[in-house]
Amino acid sequence: MTGAQHVLEHHLTVYRRTWKGSLFMSFLSPVLFLAAMGLGLGSLIARGPVRTIDGVSYLVFLAPGLLAASAMQAAFVETTYPIMARIQWQRTYEGMLATPIAVLDVLVGEFGWLTFRLALSSCAFFFVMLLFGTVHSVLAVLAIVAAILTGLAFAAPILSWTATRRTDQSFALIGRFVITPLFLLGGVFFPLHQLPQVIQGIAWLTPLAHGVALARSLSLGVLAPSAGIHLAVLLLYAAIGITAARITLQRRLVQ
Amino acid sequence: MASTPTRPDALIHARGLSKRFGDLVAVDAVDFDVNRGEAFGFLGPNGAGKTSTMRMIGCVSSPSGGVLRVLGMDPVHEGPRIRARLGVVPQSDTLDTELHVDENLFTYARYFGLPRDTARRRAEQLLDFVQLRDRAHDNVEFLSGGMKRRLTIARALVNEPELLLLDEPTTGLDPQARHLVWDRLYRLKQQGVTIVLTTHYMDEAEQLCDRLVVMDKAKIVAFGSPRSLIDQYSSREVLELRFPIDTTPALDGLDGLAERIEALPDRVLLYTSDGEAAAAAVHGRGLRPESILVRRSTLEDVFLRLTGRSLIE
């Protein structure tokens, strides 16, 4: 798969130009969220009648959920406009495919790149969690892996969709009607079991709820049997998405 | 074409090659062979099927029918192996606007699996070849159209291809930029690179191509060298007459003055072996055109003869 390596190398060459800004944001965003929501809102909760959420402070509850949700958002951003640019606005892929690189190389390289990006931003997030003192178990490091998998579980299906699009119209809609509602209702800011049954049911059909649950239990140092189910759902979404992307990207690029 | 012999050493060999997009037939059973070392052209108007043909040769589009061999291999099954030996200049540039000029070349060389130091050396040489050395560290966005085109050509050369495919290499460039591109292509040809290009400029086809096919509406309507096509389908000279608006005489007023007469919206073309004599005869009949021009026949005239239309509408 040297072709895929060269695709990855291309993305890294471009990233060399922008990494400072994007890494800075990877730190800034969790700091802001954990300070405002975790400490700010958390202090109110600590003084209220419930005091803790599912037995832990609000900050400790919130941080791993946000970790997974940030990966979802990063995956969404990386697999819509930039992919559209490489397909049709900049035609980067067309240039690549005029060389020995094949569509499968493009796809594998792209997922290598996404994994790298998700790993960087999740590690940055985890570092901020350490600073805020929300990490109490060695097992918590695995929450980074859970976040990366959550990102890939979104990235793969979205990429396969993007490859079928001629305009960017639908991207804003995905953001508004999928990503933002999931972010708000997917169990990040409060436990899912507080929601009506129907919404809980819907939430559990999406990768985010499983990613959040997995990251949260790992960050608390718990390895429950349900972790296997969460992991399976995330892998299933990623696998189906990659399979679909292979078909749609092939169709789009080799006509 | 039945009269084209099958050359076993042809770099590209196509028989009955077709491409369909749904119901639309973009390329309709074309036959051609491209031989090593020649410059071969596809001349035709927009929509003729030139790009579709080039993309099949470039192994990024699979034929809907017929036979296609490139470098003796089957493009459907051996795409990467063929592409490793091709250089491709697509119709619209696919340069990486996020990378600098030299990075574009280096990254592209890496796609072909060249080691880093070789890639760097090749990039340096090519910057000189296309005269972009002083722009090496500039952003691609800031290059002129002609410079971008030259960079695209340089990029297509990083793997020292045997066969260079150029889809409308100079469309949209100003005359000076075009001549620079032509000059580089001419040098490459002298170095033994086989060149296949598409164009809708008859002067480009005449300047660069040893042999060409004329394409129209998905079909090949003629093939040969530029000279032989002109000899075969047109007269030696053309007399172009422009009349004041709304006073263009009925064509029968010009009857018998030339072997063939074409009336275009803005002018009348008289195909004749002796333009001056025909011009005198026009005057003799008391006709007073606004302007008179005697010129040699071009491929444009060939195309008009074959299709009844101009190359560029």
Ligand SMILES: Nc1ncnc2c1ncn2[C@@H]1O[C@H](COP(=O)(O)OP(=O)(O)O)[C@@H](O)[C@H]1O
């Ligand atoms: N991907 C495609 N899908 C559908 N139709 C296409 C596609 N590519 C080209 N065509 C159609 O095929 C015909 C030939 O196009 P093309 O090969 O681009 O011609 P040319 O390069 O000579 O201008 C045109 O009618 C064009 O609209």
Ligand SMILES: [Mg+2]
């Ligand atoms: Mg074209």
